[in-house]
Amino acid sequence: MKFLQAIHHGAAPTNGWAATAEAIVSPVFHYLYGFGRSDILVVLLFCICLDWVTGIQAAKKQDFTCPSEYGLGRIPRTLFFLALPALANLLDRVMATPGFLFYGVTFGLIYHTWNSLTANARRAGWPVPKAIANLVESEIKAKSERAMNQKEG
Template structure:
């Protein structure tokens, strides 16, 4: 009886998720690969950013919450592209453009986070040169957050 409930519940959840995916992103097999790649980029960006912030001391839960909203936005952007394609009757052009544009941004952020986390020796030189401005920006932002955190802690002690 318990197994029957688990099978029914997992089947219902799976049916909902597949239907939601088809509604948001379409049902073309290439879209599965594109969104899977996109999700993996977001996950690697989060892992690199989390690790980097723990190493340099800039970790703050409020920044993580903002990151969650950012991730939701990044997941909805290709869905919006699919919806626009449906309205215009185009064969995935807007979906592809938005997915590629945001994937490039995530790729830069992920690479910069990997460097900040101390894993830069595995990043090719050409990739480091391509994202050098993003690396500098992330280091500056982390330094600013560390200073704000220290200032807040000093005020708390007083």
């Protein structure tokens, strides 16, 4: 009986729409980013989300800018960050360098985003271990200077 209930719930219209969406999106995703690369892309997306959260908090605390203004200004940057690994993957395919550019670009973006989110967390007053804060000191300084210039301008 439970088997029949499972089949009944599996054949629900919403599941049909989800399966159709996956059937369309999945090949496009694999074409753009390659197979077996979802884990590193999840890491990148997670770092970008944390960068948004910490950036909004730092903006509220130090820049006194509206969080929605900060967030809307980050959308083009985020789309660019998500497009770069796809471009690198396509270049890898053209140049027959399996994953060389893709992983190099993606790890570079993760490193850059890690620096940014750590500096934002520090500027927001969140506890960041001193050793890590020292690693991103130049990013913290650059963000603070940019915030001061925005206040003056």
